[in-house]
Amino acid sequence: MFFTLSKIVWFLLSPVNLMILLAALAAVLAFTRFARPARWLGALALLGLLLLAFSPLPRIVVRPLENRFPQQEAAKGPVTGIVVLGGAIGVARGDVVMNYAAARMTKAVELARLHPGAKVVFTGGGANLLSPVIKTEADGAKLLFEGLGLPPERLVLEDKSRNTRENAIFTRALVTPKPGERWLLVTSASHMPRAMGVFRKAGFPVEAFPVDYLSADEPADFIRPYRKASRGLDISDDAFKEWVGLVAYYAAGYTDALFPAP
Template sequence: MFFIKKLITFFILPPGLFISVLLIIAYLGRKVKSVFYISLASAILLYLISIEPVKDKLLEPLESSYTQLKVVDGDVIVVLGGGAYNTGILTEDSMKRLLTGFILHKKLNKPIILSGGSAISVLPEAEVMKQMLIELGVDKNMIYTDKNSRDTNENAFFVKKICEEKGFKKIILVTSAYHMKRAVYLFRFTGLDITPYPTDFKMDKKYNIYSYFPKMNVMQDSTKAIREYIGYIFYKLSLR
């Protein structure tokens, strides 16, 4: 009964619902080859990016690029924002990045630069993160904020300006593991001396039968990986 309940749930909620609809369209339109092949291909693609093994294959080249070092040192900890809601609540990715930065601060007693503007949300991510760190007991005089950056390229640009103003020479860069490869490339392009410290790892690596059922959160992680590849290639081609 548990398996049947899970099976029904997966296919009456997105993305399973969309896969089912596409398969129905493919069947009903099977006499029109273009409708059949486009619907079937769309259903297969949506299914693949919604299951854990494929998601992990997409993430592996990104998340395996850097690991958390047991010993790190630097002049300042830099935490990159990963999104915030207009209610003033951080997204899951931002929260994990901030928590990692906070733990490093407690261990190393180093200042923190919070980088993230309001590209989509109303409130600057950096300000939301700052208020949370203050509530956790971090001295506000040890927190610097970049509220202007709208993407990773601008993160690097504005963080470098803060480092130059404050005399920081070496930074510990904290961001999600899937995002670290692009972040490292852009930060090093500006000439900053960085030590990558990835967090928010999203690979599962161990699977069971339920790993092959389509899930919305898995599709979201696959989408993040695909977006990273697009962003990395874009900057590789444009920043020369």
């Protein structure tokens, strides 16, 4: 129920979707007796889209999320296992496809080579609400990892989870971590606070290994505009989704802290 509701609510509350829906409503109202307020509503929607697409606002919103858990030295060891969260990979036409979060996958391979005794655990099924899952993210991870030279016996693939909470619960049951072991959690830096909160709640002690940064952690983050609207809109959605997700997961009892910290 939570999975389905979260997909529907986020479709409506996504900043980009919301601005477009408001613009569409303004266009409809423009042909009614509400034409005057419709102009204001349309102007508001256009201003919102411009801010999300070209202003520094997306970086400003994402910075606190990405700064919450510091970067680690990749070679620091020993490491029992590397847990990689889905959200970056899939399969199309029998081949691997990756999105802008591909650093999750490439960093996992780098860590695996630095720590040859560590297991590589990928967790991700399918999160599509409207169509059946034919090839899971785990299928894509298997193709990629083996294609890059990781032996199959090092891989642990979890292919049932649909969200971060299920990532944590299903993976813990699969690998049964023991006291004294060191497990690294690899995911996008903006997603790390929510992911760490969920894994802690699930009783799986992991160390944060954030990747895929969307801000530079420099003063320019507050003034540099985006050159492509699509990039700004993507980051806006990702950043606001994480803030909303933190509140929703805390309210649902999936994490013990509203903004998990190291």
